[in-house]
Amino acid sequence: xxxxxxxxxxxxxxxxxxxxxxxxxxxxxxxxxxxxxxxxxxxxxxxxxxxxxxxxxxxxxxxxxxxxxxxxxxxxxxxxxxxxxxxxxxxxxxxxxxxxxxxxxxxxxxxx
Amino acid sequence: xxxxxxxxxxxxxxxxxxxxxxxxxxxxxxxxxxxxxxxxxxxxxxxxxxxxxxxxxxxxxxxxxxxxxxxxxxxxxxxxxxxxxxxxxxxxxxxxxxxxxxxxxxxxxxxxxxx
Numbered sequence: 001x002x003x004x005x006x007x008x009x010x011x012x013x014x015x016x017x018x019x020x021x022x023x024x025x026x027x028x029x030x031x032x033x034x035x036x037x038x039x040x041x042x043x044x045x046x047x048x049x050x051x052x053x054x055x056x057x058x059x060x061x062x063x064x065x066x067x068x069x070x071x072x073x074x075x076x077x078x079x080x081x082x083x084x085x086x087x088x089x090x091x092x093x094x095x096x097x098x099x100x101x102x103x104x105x106x107x108x109x110x111x112x
Numbered sequence: 113x114x115x116x117x118x119x120x121x122x123x124x125x126x127x128x129x130x131x132x133x134x135x136x137x138x139x140x141x142x143x144x145x146x147x148x149x150x151x152x153x154x155x156x157x158x159x160x161x162x163x164x165x166x167x168x169x170x171x172x173x174x175x176x177x178x179x180x181x182x183x184x185x186x187x188x189x190x191x192x193x194x195x196x197x198x199x200x201x202x203x204x205x206x207x208x209x210x211x212x213x214x215x216x217x218x219x220x221x222x223x224x225x226x227x
Contacts, residue, residue: 006154032213043116043203043218044155051213089154093213099145099168100216102154 003027004092006103014111019077021106023090026071030092034100035064035075037086044089048075080110114138116219118204119186124225130192133222135204137187144187145205145216146179148172155203161187162210191224199226 006023013019023033034049050057050064050073057064061080066073077084087107091100117136125131137144146158159169161179176195181187187206191198201223205216 043220045218046215049213049215099157099160099170102156104154 003101004090004103006090006106008106009104010107010109012109012111013080015080015082017080019080019084019108019110021075021077021088021090021108022072023074023092023103024070024072025092025101027092027094028071029094031095032093032100033064033066033073034091035062036089036091036102037084038089038105039086047088077108080108082110082112084108085110114141114217116204116206116217118202118219118222120222121220122223122225124227125194127196127226128193130190131194131224133189133191133202133204133224134186135188135206135219137204137206138208138217141206141208141217143167143207143210143214144179144181145207146189147203147205147218148200149203149221150200158189158202160210167210194224194226196226199224 004025035047036044037047038044048059048062055066061078063076087105089105090103093100119134144161147155149155157170158173160167178190201221203221204219207214207216
């Protein structure tokens with residue numbers, strides 16, 4: 001059972017555009033939603049995370065939008081740069097446990 | 113930033129053999145994790161470990177798997193015996209705290225190939 005769904009599987013945007021990556025989840029006890037990026041041959045690294053005390057979290061060009069009612073959250077990358085090209089994973093975890101469930105990943109390519 | 117080290121970076125073994133993957137977590141971290149990533153797919157949680165004990169494990173953490181961290185040395189994942197479907201990249205992670213929102217730092221992974 002896939003508890004965290006992610007789309008699209010791959011995404012290509014032009015440099016300067018906003019890339020939008022989407023995730024949804026099923027378990028209403030999930031209370032922490034991080035996004036990781038992973039460059040080829042490297043380990044995942046935390047990019048930005050949100051807890052649903054708010055609907056939006058910004059960090060520079062990266063913004064998470066969270067919709068608790070629809071159980072959806074998205075990552076917006078504004079002014080996309082070629083260096084943003086990587087695979088992005090969303091994840092979710094519950095306050096009743098410590099382990100994170102990961103989405104299937106979105107491979108983002110930013111074309112100059 | 114804090115670094116998690118993993119040894120070896122690659123391991124090739126024959127099916128049925130035993131393998132031990134080693135992780136050197138961030139020095140003051142207390143919680144340790146193993147994840148499995150098959151090429152091109154998402155990471156999947158295997159197990160987490162605190163104070164000498166397994167705290168949680170997923171269905172992927174088969175009976176052939178075991179973890180330990182003897183006397184503060186490497187945090188290890190042992191697979192005995194290995195199977196073809198164990199071929200994957202195994203990532204170790206560590207966190208200072210065990211809360212569900214505690215940031216986990218990942219190592220570079222060990223690519224395991226079972227022939």
